[in-house]
Amino acid sequence: MTTEEFLNAYNSGVRDFSCVDLHSADLHGRDLSGVCFYSVCLENANLRGAKLANADFRNANLVDVDFSNAKIEDANFYEADLNGAYFVYAELSKVVFSCAGMSDVNLRWSKMFDLDFSNADLTGADLRWAKFYDTDM
Numbered sequence: 001m002t003t004e005e006f007l008n009a010y011n012s013g014v015r016d017f018s019c020v021d022l023h024s025a026d027l028h029g030r031d032l033s034g035v036c037f038y039s040v041c042l043e044n045a046n047l048r049g050a051k052l053a054n055a056d057f058r059n060a061n062l063v064d065v066d067f068s069n070a071k072i073e074d075a076n077f078y079e080a081d082l083n084g085a086y087f088v089y090a091e092l093s094k095v096v097f098s099c100a101g102m103s104d105v106n107l108r109w110s111k112m113f114d115l116d117f118s119n120a121d122l123t124g125a126d127l128r129w130a131k132f133y134d135t136d137m
Helices: 003-011
Strands: 051-053 071-073 091-093 111-113 131-133
Parallel strands (some): 051 071, 091 111, 111 131
């Protein structure tokens, strides 16, 4: 699926994009609230500054995705592959990262409220200057 096809479908009310390939999609600054990206491939995608409320990223391939400056709330990344992803200056609230692969993830300067990192692999993660509030590690 191309980025244009995805945006047309999303804008027409479609929210379930399970198992879709959106490799390297440019979705920066978009409001994608309520989207279901279950088992989707978004590897190398640009979600910089996106609004992702009530988003489902379970089992998704999110390797090297740029979530910098994104606002992510009530989202689920259970068992997602986030290795090398960027969350620099992101605001995350009520997000589940349990059992996610997050090695070499960059969370510098991010603000995190009520997150669940239980059983997540944070090997090599950059957490410098990140702010954690009510977060389970």
